[in-house]
Amino acid sequence: EALVRALKNTLASKKIHPAYIFSGIRGIGKTTVARIFAKGLNCESGITPKPCNKCSSCREITGSYSLAMMEIDGATHTSADEARLLADIAKYTPARDRFRIFLIDEVHMLSKAAFNALLKTLEEPPPQAVFLFATTEPHKIPETIDSRSYHFRLKRITEEMIYSYLKGISEKESIAIDDEALRLVARYGEGSMRDSLTILDRLVSYAGLDKITENMASAVLGVVNRDFLLKSARAILFNDMKTLYNLLNQLFERGDDPERFLADLMALMREILRGKAIGEASEELSQIVTKVSMEDLLRAMDLMVSSAQRLKQSLDQRVVLELELTKIASLPSIVPIDKIVKLVEESESPFNSEILFKGEEDKEEKREESGEQKQIVDGETEKAVSEELSFSALIPFKRIDDEEAMSYDSKNPKIERFKEAVSEELPLVGNAFEKSQLSIDPDGNLHIFMQSSSATVMKYLKELQNFKKLQEIASKVGIAGSILLEKGENGFDGKEQEKEEIQEKDEYKTKPATSNFISAFDGEVMKIVRKNYTSESGGDDGELE
Template structure:
């Protein structure tokens, strides 16, 4: 005797056997009880969820020799013939093979005749969406007003391809994907009846591979039994189906939540060692984190996730201490990695980078908590942030005060360049230049004069070290190969600088340029180096003032942070 696969052997024979379609079976049973039986039914839904089985059960309930009842007896000749597919008055037509208008014309001719021995003549058309437009049009009149002894039952996986004129003439029943828990329960009943030893974890893997289809799940179970026999081990199921072991997913999330990068990289190494596809593992991990996010968000998520009670308990325990925001950020990282894996030449590297990034993500601080902490700072007795800003901001000058004098490092000539001259200044250009302002540092004052008169020469002098500064000798040192030294030795530059030196020192100093070795006592610091040292000292003082301010200290204590940079309010504005 040939072997009968489980999907056929355990096909539902009564409405109570239908798994996961209680809304359909209850409606059909009530219609039979009340006698409100339509002449045409349309069963829609995914593959393997019970559409054709429901059509046969409905046909048996309508034609049972014990009388029409919500449940067929399955022992009379009418029920047994329909179960075996040999009933002459129940015609099962494959819509994919009989798509033409001639097939429908033949059906219309057959409709006229009374049933041979059953109560009704029933036409079951599977994959009805495959009929041609002409065939649908030929069926319209018969479908709208069929003889009282005829019932039509259509089944399809793509109802959107059925013309609206057909849909409006049928009672439509949408079959749902079967939840994972119900598939596992049905598989457990079957394996117990078959005398097979298999764990609930293995059945869950089989059901998950079926993706909501009972027929697909039974086909996978047949494959597992052919490989393992009557004693099925979990490791054999994992190896046969090529699914990712749930323990790997749990270990991966545990490493991420524990911020253990070594363990996270070890998970990728194990995935590679087992031969799993990196993108498949990433997809499984995305689904795993999605389940955790739903559990965290709604609490009781048994109707929203395809997980067994044991798996739900494990996930609830693992996700208990993980913030919802962190789960969302982890999912975003994985989704981006999944897109990159589709075209990556180094998929392992992409997955490793994603897991390391997830394990090192900085904890997210809720906005409400930040606002509360800021409120505490503002209400604190140390003056608050506003007082700190007021203390650091320089006091504004009075509107009637005269303009500030030019500082030693900002000569009058420089100020003249930045302030647009009034028209009257043009008439004063012929007057002798004003006496340069003296600060006591002859070299700095001389460079300030040169910058005011000849900015290019002044910027070059700032790079030189003053070796001798007097009315008799002006000696300036530059590093060997300096561009400024070569430029100042030019005749025009030398003559211009000579004239300015005579004017400043009120004499005729000897102008000497020479090279010096940097980093020696022979080379005193130039003006640029002095400015840099002064700026560093000023910034150090500013940092010290900022860090020691009570408001800043309190903010650092509340947020647990560190000062990254201090910017002067004058410079910022």
């Protein structure tokens, strides 16, 4: 409407500019608008926003044989010589009409030299010359040309306008077609009236004397039906891999277009996203909207956008489509940070945890739909009921205690070899090791549980030089993990351990390096972690951390 109003006012005011650019997608009427504008300029009734379409000038422009108007295809006439020829012709006034009009279609295809040849004419335009440029790629027009022209951008035609126009044509031409099929044609015209008319012609040729139905239109256009898209969306959002691959097999067996399928799926996901955002959804989408989270929808849509780009450039579209949709469907649910904080605040013990499923409002229905099973974590016990669980959980780290460590592999032959080597190289420690409990955990770490009576030996082993020696011995016998020195006697001596830790923390409070650090940050010694040393950096007198 803004474009029509601007052109009407231009003609009504008789203030004609030497150059006009009409840009927009294919098939929305750029050339048609330029011709109507040309009629308004040269109509025998005068410069008018309402050309008569009856005079000689109007009829000649309609039939494309007007001597005062030249229609030029910019894709074939790209040279500078042809542009100079136009500039020369523009100098001469037409014999009968007011203006000499040059309509150049696809003007962006002109060469740089051709644009430069036109530039001089636009800088000093003859009063009788008017240039009308039509293009689908306005960004390719040089700034020097664009700045000297009135640029009108034609928008996509709405789906409802296309539907109404096609409805009128169908009634006028007695074409038997369902409203659903007509709306499908309007939607797949993608804002282009010419494309929509071409699709309608294809359907008429395919149907013959039969009535054009929605199923017939879907078959001709290679469009998957709504139910198929809904099943695909559920399979992706609820991690149902089996259903997803069955649907993809059906898609390729029918020979449907993968790019069109992904575009339609993205359109459906947009509907779901809109329903989630505003809290309103159709009956067929309400079940999905209530179960899926906004975070998962946003992530799925974002990945689909990038998938569409990859699909266009791929050599094997089936592989790429399966890869991208599998990636989206296999991702775990995103847990909002506020839920994590709430769980931490409500937790009574650092070992409690709660499984967070997608669609937490209705976990039972979600399990039935996606085939997932729930993993229950109760206190310190975990019971995994499925190896193919798809869930996100907040499971705080739990430090293993002495009893668990001693329940690991305490009969490993490496332990005996380690004891023998320690007795030979560290004789003062050998006797204490005979009374200690040694075990190797599943990660390959060596746990040494020493009795409370061996406190002197443990302190001796914690010295940097001796601790390095223990590491070397462990490495020689094939123990690659860390060495953990802990106190324990017939299980776990908790009171002694706690007392020893308090004493050790007090020692670090008085050491110059750590005491200065604690004072600077107003800190407190919470825990002392000992690291394994594999290099000689720091010297033999270095402190353990």
